[in-house]
Amino acid sequence: MDTAYSATHRPETFRDETFRGDFSYANSPGNIRHFPFPFHEDHYRYSVNIEPHVPGLPGSAFEHLIDVDEHYLAEMADRAQVLAEDPLRYQALPHMMLAQWDTLELLMEEQARAYPHLFTLERNGDQWRWINRPLGIDDTFTFGDPSTLPREPLDYICRQTQGDIALMDQREGNLWMDAGMITAQADWSLDFDVGMNFHEWHAPVPLAPQMGVFDRALKYLLNLQVGKPVRRLNWTMTINPRLDTSPETYPKWGPDRTTVTPENVGQKVHLRVELQSLWRLPRSNGMLFVIRGYMMRMDEVVTVPKWGRRLPRVLESLPPELAEYKGLSRYRQTTIDWLKRHDDGAPTSPGIFPD
Amino acid sequence: MQGATIRSRPVYPGLAIAPLARRHIFALEGEGAGALLDIAGDLTPEVLGRSQILYVARGSLGVGHHGALQTLGAAFWAAPTVQPLLGRLDVELSRSHMGTRLYLAGTEGFIGQAMQVAAAHGIDPASVITEHRGSRARRVQCVHCKGVTEGVTASPFTCGHCGLNLYVRDHYSRRLGAFQGVNIDAEEPGAVPPPEELYL
Structure with a gap:
């Protein structure tokens, strides 16, 4: 390990916060510039927008390939609660065991390399020792032998990694979503979709299929190489900082969408961004799909003047079908009206980062 | 041609004898x-x-x-x-x-x-x-309680298990052999449009 390594983004403390009930989730002032703001121009445009997943701007969510931030412990606690209530959020078809081990290795290696003060991985042949200091875990196990871990490898490591995880098997010229742990999703059900191929699980998405977006994306992904992961950003909006906006629990969070008023937009409406990364797995030839979610409420967004100007412009240009699909219809205009107060009409610089 | 645009739904090409089968x-x-x-x-x-x-x-x-x-x-x-x-x-x-x-x-x-x-x-x-062949009735799994209701001809309908009002999403799981049923009045409980007989 490189002893001279010094990360700009190096979380030392973790916020004590909730994603339900009193919704005490918030970003520290220092964490706002860490947010992966998803719009690089003032107009909404649908695109596959895939780029190499390489280390990016220091301090940003792109600095490390598997990003850990101040919400780590709170997210892991929320995930454990979701799984306790609904174990079907974790799925792994029997033929995915090798891909599970691939994933465990990758997530341990990446986190230990980026955050040596938080995680340590010691490898001695197939005898591995994993230390996770924030969660107080120190386990020794035999790589490849599921009986030496307290849970299946994917279940085990996903409970220690921020972001939803899906594993794809590659066969018959397609990708099949055959395993995953999905507890913070934007309204799709792993239990329903597990076992589907790339086109099948995207069936409910409007517009994009007609544009050939998925055909092109699949063709690209089938050729993904080991050691050359790629990423894209996806986004939606969520009322209250609720991680678990699954279809399963829709009756619990659906009513939140009717509670937005001109007075509470800044507090209640959150921009929700997924930094999606895709990794070819070396042993199984499967693919790891990490859906790393970030949430930021409107009055945090507008502390960055460029983002405050751009977001209302993008929301105004969003096609109605997509606004409906993303569930924004009820509160889109109220949110635009509130944001407009922070848009002085000045031009914005290209790219996603603050000026 | 029903469902030609639902990409998760199987196609049913029609019976034809495979002559070499044993x-x-x-x-x-x-x-x-x-x-x-x-x-x-x-x-x-x-x-x-x-x-x-x-x-x-x-x-x-x-x-x-x-x-x-x-x-x-x-x-x-x-x-x-x-x-x-x-x-x-x-x-x-x-x-x-x-x-x-x-x-x-x-x-x-x-x-x-x-x-x-x-x-x-x-x-x-x-x-x-x-x-x-026959009815276009759908087999629907409630995404909330996971109960399956057979022979659904109208949307919305009432889940036979948990009682929520469900609409039928155009999304089909072969693993479950069912379409997905999603609560239609989650955002405004009670705001349920009249059922339409869509799948007779």
């Missing part, structure tokens, strides 16, 4: 009998001698096809309802060898359930020959 198992539900009767001309004595027909009359609008199917001359077995038919299919498949072809015809919900039985025996869904 055994043919036909599982037919209701109007699905007609799918086999329509290709009776392709059923040579050799094919019939290797065939097993499993039939349930459900959904046949009161007209059973027992007589017509029995006249074909293949081994024939009739079930009173879908459940015992699926049980018998399970038995037949457990005693099948390489070279067995499975043919399914009937409503989409029936095909989906029979496919689940086949999948449990390691049969590749792409190798199963299917034809949709």
Whole structure:
């Protein structure tokens, strides 16, 4: 390990916060510039927008390939609660065991390399020792032998990694979503979709299929190489900082969408961004799909003047079908009206980062 | 052409005899009998001698096809309802060898359930020959309580298990053999539009 390594983004403390009930989730002032703001121009445009997943701007969510931030412990606690209530959020078809081990290795290696003060991985042949200091875990196990871990490898490591995880098997010229742990999703059900191929699980998405977006994306992904992961950003909006906006629990969070008023937009409406990364797995030839979610409420967004100007412009240009699909219809205009107060009409610089 | 735009939904190309198969198992539900009767001309004595027909009359609008199917001359077995038919299919498949072809015809919900039985025996869904006949009723899984409701013809409808008002999303899981039902009045409880008979 490189002893001279010094990360700009190096979380030392973790916020004590909730994603339900009193919704005490918030970003520290220092964490706002860490947010992966998803719009690089003032107009909404649908695109596959895939780029190499390489280390990016220091301090940003792109600095490390598997990003850990101040919400780590709170997210892991929320995930454990979701799984306790609904174990079907974790799925792994029997033929995915090798891909599970691939994933465990990758997530341990990446986190230990980026955050040596938080995680340590010691490898001695197939005898591995994993230390996770924030969660107080120190386990020794035999790589490849599921009986030496307290849970299946994917279940085990996903409970220690921020972001939803899906594993794809590659066969018959397609990708099949055959395993995953999905507890913070934007309204799709792993239990329903597990076992589907790339086109099948995207069936409910409007517009994009007609544009050939998925055909092109699949063709690209089938050729993904080991050691050359790629990423894209996806986004939606969520009322209250609720991680678990699954279809399963829709009756619990659906009513939140009717509670937005001109007075509470800044507090209640959150921009929700997924930094999606895709990794070819070396042993199984499967693919790891990490859906790393970030949430930021409107009055945090507008502390960055460029983002405050751009977001209302993008929301105004969003096609109605997509606004409906993303569930924004009820509160889109109220949110635009509130944001407009922070848009002085000045031009914005290209790219996603603050000026 | 229903559902041509639902990319998660299987296509049901229609029954056609695979001449090289060593055994043919036909599982037919209701109007699905007609799918086999329509290709009776392709059923040579050799094919019939290797065939097993499993039939349930459900959904046949009161007209059973027992007589017509029995006249074909293949081994024939009739079930009173879908459940015992699926049980018998399970038995037949457990005693099948390489070279067995499975043919399914009937409503989409029936095909989906029979496919689940086949999948449990390691049969590749792409190798199963299917034809949709009869009602367009959907088999729907409630995404909230996971209960399955059979024969859904209208959306929205009331989940037979948890009682939520569900609309039927155009999304189909082959693993579950069902469409997805999602609460329609989650955002404004009680705001339920009148049901439309979309899947008769």
